[in-house]
Amino acid sequence: MADIVGSMRIFVRVVETGSFTAVAKENDVTAAQISRAVTSLEEQLHTAVLHRTTRHLSLTEAGSRFYERAKVILADLDAATDEARNASVSPAGKLRLHCAPGLAQSTVAAALVGYQMRYPDVSVELKIEQSMPNLVEEGYDVSLISATQLPDSIYVAQTLGAAWAVMVASPDYVKQHGMPLTREDLAAHRLLELESPASPSREWHIESAHDAHVVTLAKAPMHINVPDVLRAALLAGAGIGTLATYSVADDLAAGTLVRVLPQYRLKPFTVFAVYPSRRYLEAKVRTLLDHLRSTLTPALEQAIERVEALVLA
Known part of the structure; x- marks a missing residue:
């Protein structure tokens, strides 16, 4: 399909200037090319929009109606184009x-x-x-x-950026149940499970500077899918869980949670x-x-x- 929008623009300018030649100069083309663009528009509309003589151009009745509508359409199109272009320039x-x-x-x-x-x-x-x-x-x-x-x-x-999770518990939990001293000690504790895309379900992949192991959460007493809820449970003394560095830094600094087996961390994530x-x-x-x-x-x-x-x- 021919470029009807381009033809509409040319037609509107022809009406406004009253001359094929003037519009040709604006677009650095020949007057014949401008005339062909208007003719193409008429072919698409199946109606004449201009009366042409050797000295004068005038609108047909259909052309007059089309001219008024075309001005509005082109103005709306220009406004929409400017808005879309501005979206790539000005945040809004x-x-x-x-x-x-x-x-x-x-x-x-x-x-x-x-x-x-x-x-x-x-x-x-x-x-x-x-x-x-x-x-x-x-x-x-x-x-x-x-x-x-x-x-x-x-x-x-x-x-x-990067982060990783660490094993933590509340001081009250540690006081009641003791602090695990080795990874084997974890099996005797309440290990809370956090469902997360950053770690496999029912497994903690822990690593230190010297070794790496998988801790299986065979009988997790709590299965939670929101870190803030897990944090609340840990603060209440529910057991040992894993929280990301960005979620637990404040609690560790305040002493409301403590690191368990601090030589280990979980596998880093992005x-x-x-x-x-x-x-x-x-x-x-x-x-x-x-x-x-x-x-x-x-x-x-x-x-x-x-x-x-x-x-x-």
Whole structure:
């Protein structure tokens, strides 16, 4: 199909200037090419829009009606085009963000507050779920998720940082049940299970500077899928569980939780920002990714440093 929008633009300018020649000069083409564009438009409309004589151009009745409608259509199209182009330049509109629990409460929320204050024309809609949604079908701009690896997909993933989980319990639990001194001692304790994409179900893959082992949670008394709920259970003395460095740093510093077998940590995982496409990235997404790299990434590093510094203290 011929470029009807281009032909409409030429037709409107011909009417406004009253001349094929004037429009030809504007577009650096010949008057014959402008005339052919109008003729092409008439062929698509199956009606004449201009009366042509050697000295004068005038609108037909159908052409007059079409001219009025075409002006409105082209103005709306130009406005929509400008809006879309501005979306790639100026951050604005609603930013729909998915985030895994634990990560959201500990570090992402603060980063988003800073982002929204910096870009007040962007409103942030945050949904917290353990598993990553279908970004395209559910209309998300970005997903922030912790995982040892991401499945193959059409999405683009950026690495924002690394973290790992450590084994922790409350001082009251340790006082009542004793502190495990070896990994074999764990079998005699209440080991709470956290369902997470960052670790296999019913297994803790622990490692030290010298060895690595798998601890099987054969009879976990509690199975929890939200880190904050697991943290609450641990604070209440329910047993031993694993929490990510970014979720547990404050509690370890305050002494409300203590490291169990501090020579061990769980297998490290990565914090990813996942989004549908790298082509024509909107300004709100591009600036969010930049902001997360400048705020979330160092926050993840600082959490690791705080947790490890407590072991060395």
